[in-house]
Amino acid sequence: MEDSQKVNKFVSNEIKISVVVLSWNTKELLLKCLKSIPFSVEIMVVDNGSTDGTLSALESLKWPNLKIIKNESNQGFAKGNNQGIKAALGDLIMILNSDTIVQKGALEKLRDFYLQQKEKDLALSPLLVNPDGSPQENYYMRLPNLWQIFGYHHPLLRPLVMKTPLRWKILSRIKSQSFEVKQLPGAALMAPKKVWQKVGLLDEDYQFLYEDVDWSFRAQKKGCRLMIVPGAKITHLGGASWGKKIKKESFDFYCQFFSSLLLFVQKNYGKWKVKRFKNALVLNFILQGKFKLAQYFLTMREIKQEKLWP
Secondary structure, eight states: OOGGGOOOOOSSSSOOEEEEEEESSOHHHHHHHHHTSOTTSEEEEEEESOOSSHHHHHHTTOOTTEEEEEESSOOOHHHHHHHHHHHOOOSEEEEEETTEEEOTTHHHHHHHHHHHOSOOOEEEEEEEEOTTSOBOGGGSBOSOOHHHHHHTSSTTTHHHHTTSGGGGGTBOOOOSSOEEOSOOOTTEEEEEHHHHHHHOSOOTTOSSSOHHHHHHHHHHHTTOEEEEEEEEEEEEOOOTTTHHHHHHSHHHHHHHHHHHHHHHHHHHTOHHHHHHHHHHHHHHHHHHTOHHHHHHHHSOOSOOOOOOOO
């Protein structure tokens, strides 16, 4: 269907959906993502200072249901998404990565599942799948624990641990019917506007990663259920805006990643547990021969979120 033939059905008597897509130098992927989103929803694109021609490509679309928020620089995942959430008009608001393809009917299935629930204090995610259709199990982790540090974040132990029952201390079991989890992936997370208001927006203290884990933890403390709806599927490529940089800047990436983990522990588990997690990280890096990383966290005096990466 040509763009000019598509009708904006966002304004209707039905429950309204807004999709917030954060953009940072992923023009081609972003356009594919946007074209997979039904025109019955409001699309909010928050561009974090892209330099690859993203803005001119967006402005050429001229879709009536597309709104663009332009940032002059990269404001980070949390702040950028928060801008979109605050501006969104929908009853259900989803944050969605730009490196995704929404499969046919996915958003409608999420909406219908929500409408069927008596308890409305919940947040939802579709099943994230690889291009070959296999589920992305790693996006359905349990809340941070020491089993993950030694059994998942150690590249040699991971293949062994994931073949044992210990994997269920790291991951949630993926089921064919809707199931409850401890954390939802920020790559595709939907909640009613009233839940975003009740729980609060993404915590902007996080520079990179763990924003969704923190939000999920706070949501459960507020009495919200976190549900996966497997019938709703979204193809997720994963790390498109920063994946290529990891190979060149792996040290900064892992410093940022695990600093965010420790910040989550400090904010939600208490300062006394930070030392336990930090010691586990240091030991794990030593066992891997990553002595520079071990030294970084061993000498860390306070949990800080320097903008090391990306």
